[in-house]
Amino acid sequence: MAGGRMKLELSRVVQGKSRLGVLKGLGRTGKHSLEVPGCLLYTHLGTVPHLTQDTLHTLSSLPSVTQVSLSHVAEHQEVLEEFKVGFRKFAGLHDTVLYCSLHDPAAPCPTGYTTNKTVSVWGSGGRIEVTAAKFMALQAAVQPDWYHSMADGETWQGNTSRKRVRKSVDRTLAHLDECLLAHQKSRELDGVEVFGVVEGGDILDERLRSARETAKRPVAGFCLDGFQTGAMDSALRAQLMAAVAKELPEDKPRLLQGVGRPDEVLACVEAGVDLFESFFPFQVTERGCALSFSFDFSPDPERAGSAPPAVLEQDHVEAVAEPNGELRVDDQTQMTRFEISLKDERYRDDFRPLVEGCGCYCCKNHQRAYLHHLLVTNELLASVLLMIHNTAHYHGFFGALREALAADQLDLLKRRVLSEDKK
Incomplete structure (x- = not known):
């Protein structure tokens, strides 16, 4: 069954950067849409932390896209493979679009565990090493509507050498090619969309190379990684984002990882970002704050x-x-x-x-x-x-x-x- 092809229809672009529109053709039926700028519904294993499904749905204007992360799902791979019909039914989720990210944006991710062949995720049982084959097997078990490819995102802590940043971009592009190849052969992922990940740390030419090369691949959208809160000076982030945005096609969405604070959301929308992860309310709740x-x-x-x-x-x-x-x-x-x-x-x-x-x-x-x-x-x-x-x-x-x-x-x-x- 072929999915509806994801397409961003812009109604206006303000000052050449801030984008207003609707992301259409979401889900395998293509019937869902999401207004942009917008955010996804942040969950742990498909459940918004502290809220039951009934409580959650007393809220109005919830996003049509639910985010789950492999860091939570990976340890349940065998169960999901045995279940056979995907994570949405497994978690009792109904009329929603499922997006699968690699890491949980609200959890710290230790560095130093990425190799040319693997990335690592951290579940409740500790570190799980993920090869491209395991990553794609997990996606086939989850059966999301869209996911982002494997990426080497370990360059956002600052003080990263140019050589290490270049390696991060090369690895991420190699992962993307491997994922796309496996994706085309997978029956379970027919009609599922793939987002490419743009890396490049704080180095402009590597950011541009990552964006240009990723845009050449058959991806439905882009994840901008390495701009997380605290990763770099806000002026530099805005400058890099604006430069990257110019290299990306207008009709494909840009999802920013790891940024949720309202002032930063506003600055990133002005730099051309469309989608955000809504983990910030959870972090505020965990602090006992409103x-x-x-x-x-x-x-x-x-x-x-x-x-x-x-x-x-x-x-x-x-x-x-x-x-x-x-x-x-x-x-x-x-x-x-x-x-x-x-x-x-x-x-x-x-x-x-x-x-x-x-x-x-x-x-x-x-x-x-x-x-x-x-x-x-x-x-x-x-x-x-x-x-x-x-x-x-x-x-x-x-x-x-x-x-x-x-x-x-x-x-x-x-x-x-x-x-x-x-x-």
Whole structure:
């Protein structure tokens, strides 16, 4: 059965870079679509952390694409092969498009284990070494709708030599060719799309070579790797991304790995990125925090009923005053200025919702004081309620981002998100 061919239809490109449109022809039937800029639904083994499927589907505007990673799936290879009908049914997922990435974007990935023939993933049982043959056998067992090819992504830590970066690009292209060859022969992967991975560290000519060579292959889209939070200076990242974007075809999507913070999302959209992994709400939840940043850029009174939640000015002061700095992938405990820590004693007698006007179940039914109580008593419900709110707030931000691009108001949205102006 042939799948619908994935195609990005752009409705507008703002200032030559920021792209607004719809990714169509998703899934093997081709009936699904995803608005861009957009994000995927982050999961552990097909389940959004802390949420059951029923709880998850109380949220509106969820993405049509669910992300699973081989780091979680690899240790279940034998079971999936015996099951025979793919991971979607195995995990009880229904009407969704399944995307399979190599690593879990929310988990640190140790370096020094990549060879010319293998990459490594880390599951609950430790390291699993993956050859191209094993990688493709895993994809055949998972039967995703799209996956990205094997890649040597160990050059993002900085201070990597030019020789090592060149080797990373060469290996990644060799992996891609091997994956594409095996893919064409696989019955289980008929109609499945492949994304090529663009590497190149912080070296411009290697980035461009990786992009150009990957674009020559029959891939449906591109994963931009090595730009993770904390990997490089933000100005350099934007410069490299913009240069890479010029080398990639307009009608194929660009998925950025390992970036989730709202300010970074905005900068990367301006550099031409289409898709993001939504692991950031999970990291915020694990810190016992709630996302609390404003993305209401529309003063239109007719939209007041459906406008994004308004964050109180004093919340912004609280959030900015919290410890801040670059959130490194290897240090996910560090707060950002887009969240408030409900463990803080100041919330003990605070009977307001997490965010005024937020329509999520948590904000409509509970107060900050209750979340504080749940956290200090180590109740599991704390993570459930925080994850509901953080997921809703984050996907609401992406909705506002698309609206801002459509209305040519991206600069206004940026000022709101970054708290540079106050209503």
